[in-house]
Amino acid sequence: MTEHVTIIESVKLDDANDAITLLDQTQLPNKKEYLQLQTVDDVWDAIYELKVRGAPAIGIAAAYGIYIVTKKSQAADYDAFYQEFQQAKEKLASSRPTAVNLFWALDRMEKKLEEVKGMSIDQIKQALKEEADLIKKEDQEVCEAIGRHALTLLEPEAGILTHCNAGTIATAKYGTALAPLYLGQEQGYNFKVYADETRPLLQGARLTAWELDQAGIDVTLICDNMASIVMSQGKVQAVLVGCDRVAANGDAANKIGTSGVAILAKHYGIPFYVCAPMSTIDLQTKTGADIEIELRPEEEIKTKWYSEPMAPEGVKTYNPAFDVTDHSLITAIITERGIVKPSYEENLAQLFED
Template identity: 60%
Template sequence: MRMEKKEKSILDYETVSLDLEHHALVIIDQTQLPGKIEMLSLTDIKDIWEAIRLLKVRGAPAIGVAAAAGIYLAAEKIHTEDTQVFYSEFQQAKKYLATSRPTAVNLFWALDRMENVVRTHLTESVAKIQSLLQKEAVRIHDEDIEVCRKIGEYALELVKPGDGLLTHCNAGQLATVKYGTATAPMYLGMERGYDFHIFTDETRPLLQGARLTASELHAAGMDVTLICDNMSASVMKKGLVQAVFVGCDRVAANGDTANKIGTSVVACVAKQYGVPLYVCAPTSTIDMTLETGEEIPIEERDPEEITEMWYQARMAPESVKVYNPCFDVTDHDLITAIITEKGIARPPYRQAFEKMLQVTP
């Protein structure tokens, strides 16, 4: 009897990983999904910068993991025995990578964490520092899996079997190493027979909900329905959604949250129909240096993403004005709770974060 060879899905690959044998950052090129699965092996810091900037790797946690691996690979190529010279060149590489995306705080968190390894071991040899950087990059990768799993465990406490769930954009496995943040309860729920029905917004203009979230949840065998962004009110009004789970790229001290554009619209609709909205956020995305969401930098991207990217022919008049912010800020009073790997934070968020992070007011 001949066995049919099972075709691999995106879930059979790690979204982002460090290939120590070949000294490379390996990622799924998410700009090619869902049409084809293309793995990129990146060794040069310029290629890693471009991969982050052009959304070949995306999602706050995955960006952080990629940045850690990228700065390690850059440090590995610094050839000097002088630790001060090494540190200076390391800082230049760090500054360069930090310019790739402005909003996702995990990028800066990971780079700062890697720099701390260098700064606290300047009395060691350069070779020793490089070895420690490698271990830290691997640790950041491995920790991401555990963080997402814990977020999923806490999130499952807030729902029940058979619930309808809605998510926006992609805060799934493709935005992390495994499980995702907003999708972590969905993956864990599937393992435990919760039989969720999931609605995923297509998420214009980059269509991450359609291309990525729908693809990975469908590949996992979940009951998932793709809807246009402007259909969320319809499914909530009909009572088909019992909870909304979204990810985030940065959380201010008061609980205001920056996430993919359109999240604030979903939050307003959820509040109108009495549906709880939960933000799934690793503590690494909480930025206590920012008082409110008004201080979060919002990335603006190319007009062509709206007018041309997904069309055979241009779908807007030539020279028409285009406004294309990549994120919006959801006010804290629209958020039911913020789920982290350390527990569930509820309003008032500043006090909850200070206790959770053991920060002195």
């Protein structure tokens, strides 16, 4: 059985208008609004304010962002152009500290710039466009490969629990953790998905539930603190999550609450899978303790979704955007190159040697 699945494109280049067309994820699910980003400040704001989110999509937006900014450069020589590129890169890199794809994409664009030194400025601009296009195209291929590998671990009709959003709107296509759900839908697997709401920004409620529902996939929204009872009732046969950075020892940083889900899965004997593009694996980061965790504003907890404040005005808040799931809680890390199982330190390194 093959079923058509709706795939939403969240980031695309509008080269004719020197802009990025971006699905504003902060407006979902109530409004499907696309933005036109034309300046480095526009792109920085979109990344920082989570208008674009998901590690791969952030990387794609950054690559296209630095292209459209430098495309407008009036520099007459390579050195002046390179200086403008560096200023834009430094600005974009300051938007979010945890997602390694942001820095990976910017570094890759810089490497391409260095490779084409000696070409005309117009040729350099074209080379940067082609590199950004390639980053997006490769991410589509990566997501599909992750989905194919993950699907080999899942049975038809299985209950799948997700946390946050690692879907098509967080990537170029299919997503990472949601890729096997889309591919499974095309093949008639009929998965039953339980989507954690993902407090405090509700990516599971606003984004995962929305895009899976749009695609016709069976999805049930639950509050984060309902995961335990759903697992205990036998409704979940696997957990699939994405990640923003994987350390050399297999520790994985993902949206806040992920480590708690992993602990629950361990208790109930449910496999916990991290879907990780190679670009999120950072062998220079030895363990999860070395990953910088972004802290977000208190308003996201106290006032963001409410007509009136839902906490005392003066109460202190602690709002980390991510937590780190210890490698001992992870059943397997699924990459585009295959399924990695412990020992992660040895086997992740092996991926880069093959």
